[in-house]
Amino acid sequence: MHRFDFKNRVVVLTGGSRGIGLGIAQAFCRTDATLHIVAIDSGLPTAVRELSAIGQGSVTGHLCDITESAAIQDCIDGIGNIDVFIANAGIERLTPIEDLSEEAESDFRKIINVNIIGTYLSIRAAVKNMKSGASIILTSSVWGKSAAGAFGAYVASKHANIGFMRSLARELGPKGIRVNCVCPGWVETDAAMRSLNKMSARSGRPEPEILGEVIASQCLPGLQEPADIAALYLFLASSLSRNITGQAINADRGEFLG
Amino acid sequence: MPIAANSWVKKGHTMYENGLRLDGKTALIVGASSGIGFEVAKEFALQGANVTILANDPAIEGAAAAISKCACRPVSHILCDITDRTGLNRKLAPLQRIDLLVHNAGYERLTPLASPGPEVEEAFRKIVDVNLFGAYYVTREVVPRMPDGGRIIYTASTYAKYAISRMSGYASSKHALVGMMRTFSHELGARRITVNAVCPGWVNTEFSNRSVREIAAETGRTFQDVGNDVLSLQAIEGHLEPRDIVGGYLFLASDLAKDVSGQTIHIDRGEYQN
Numbered sequence: 386m387h388r389f390d391f392k393n394r395v396v397v398l399t400g401g402s403r404g405i406g407l408g409i410a411q412a413f414c415r416t417d418a419t420l421h422i423v424a425i426d427s428g429l430p431t432a433v434r435e436l437s438a439i440g441q442g443s444v445t446g447h448l449c450d451i452t453e454s455a456a457i458q459d460c461i462d463g464i465g466n467i468d469v470f471i472a473n474a475g476i477e478r479l480t481p482i483e484d485l486s487e488e489a490e491s492d493f494r495k496i497i498n499v500n501i502i503g504t505y506l507s508i509r510a511a512v513k514n515m516k517s518g519a520s521i522i523l524t525s526s527v528w529g530k531s532a533a534g535a536f537g538a539y540v541a542s543k544h545a546n547i548g549f550m551r552s553l554a555r556e557l558g559p560k561g562i563r564v565n566c567v568c569p570g571w572v573e574t575d576a577a578m579r580s581l582n583k584m585s586a587r588s589g590r591p592e593p594e595i596l597g598e599v600i601a602s603q604c605l606p607g608l609q610e611p612a613d614i615a616a617l618y619l620f621l622a623s624s625l626s627r628n629i630t631g632q633a634i635n636a637d638r639g640e641f642l643g
Numbered sequence: 644m645p646i647a648a649n650s651w652v653k654k655g656h657t658m659y660e661n662g663l664r665l666d667g668k669t670a671l672i673v674g675a676s677s678g679i680g681f682e683v684a685k686e687f688a689l690q691g692a693n694v695t696i697l698a699n700d701p702a703i704e705g706a707a708a709a710i711s712k713c714a715c716r717p718v719s720h721i722l723c724d725i726t727d728r729t730g731l732n733r734k735l736a737p738l739q740r741i742d743l744l745v746h747n748a749g750y751e752r753l754t755p756l757a758s759p760g761p762e763v764e765e766a767f768r769k770i771v772d773v774n775l776f777g778a779y780y781v782t783r784e785v786v787p788r789m790p791d792g793g794r795i796i797y798t799a800s801t802y803a804k805y806a807i808s809r810m811s812g813y814a815s816s817k818h819a820l821v822g823m824m825r826t827f828s829h830e831l832g833a834r835r836i837t838v839n840a841v842c843p844g845w846v847n848t849e850f851s852n853r854s855v856r857e858i859a860a861e862t863g864r865t866f867q868d869v870g871n872d873v874l875s876l877q878a879i880e881g882h883l884e885p886r887d888i889v890g891g892y893l894f895l896a897s898d899l900a901k902d903v904s905g906q907t908i909h910i911d912r913g914e915y916q917n
Contacts, residue, residue: 604829616902624890
């Protein structure tokens, strides 16, 4: 193998219309995968159109909410056999414990519902269409291993993704299906920049100062872009990683070492 | 914004085309006369790297010849004890530039706490000397020769994260190696050098099988029985072969892994999950 090649391999990606997911989608398009993107945001058709121009594979968009059990099952069943399933869809909001508003509680429930229950429902729907040699990859976060204040629901959900992944690795290992997490650090996405803005407003510190601290805590310089994260997904989806399962691997320029 | 220029990242966007090729890179693989190191060196040579292999084992010459034949390119070899600092310095002198360092040399013996006598203490010291100081000496020699964007990959072990009885020396040394790796990843990050460790599970090599044999002899059990204790922890069944481990090293060495640093990558079929 000289380069990653996913020609004729069916890759299903949730949350692939923007942010890190769009970066992952571009990487699989460049490696000629047959790509299916499941998303609920209005940018999906545009993303699919732009992605279709890359590589030799095909790109299909599926407008579906992963938290709707029946809908996600129908959607995944319609795709048929799956070689690589990437559970990437998720939401990130601040949920400060001292915020007693109904909105904060609602955000908390929504984050858990999408990041944990939605991940469960989408993977459950996919597993029955996966055979030995297939790979499941979940997007966790460095905050699946560490934490930042005011992100209780998000941090809890990302820790949960890792626990869920480890259990699935044991459960699906005998069938030859591997399950791993990618834990991105800070990446230049709308979601992360919105969080940065909120963190700035809460602390009264300028955004560049907060972001500067994050970058300074990394071993390697600079803020990551979605394309930087995608390579680890290609690796974990490929046969090069055929003996790697149950692992949570960071793509974070060395922000969290553990 | 106080963010370093990202121009080197932009260039990386062609990385999918270059993929896993290592053309033009100079690689030093330490501990490559057999087993995992040999297979890694062979893979790197096949991907176009200029490979030098080093070991404290006369078999290193034959290993270089075998890799050279397989990859159809010259492969250099160095016979050297990595715990001998001055010898190491002299032997590495001809190497001007090292883009990729795979430090795989190691020493594994049982060091049961209950064993009296000087032998076990001697074994403990040698394990730490080879596995930790050896890695330290080699890294210190290599770093001045490594250009920005280089790669350092250590072979740790699942026993860098947990331990079994009678492995105190080995588990200590491998845990320590991970601590050193994490520190170096901070120190070298400004030069965009990534530093990571691969943690193999139980691989079918004489290096590891020897310990299983000795545990079996000490406990009056069979080799198979003791081995099954380890294999039963895996999520995916079967005994790993050296060849099964190389994918992780190749990925970490490639341009694709430029954002992965300070990490331990377990290639153990799910034996240990972290």
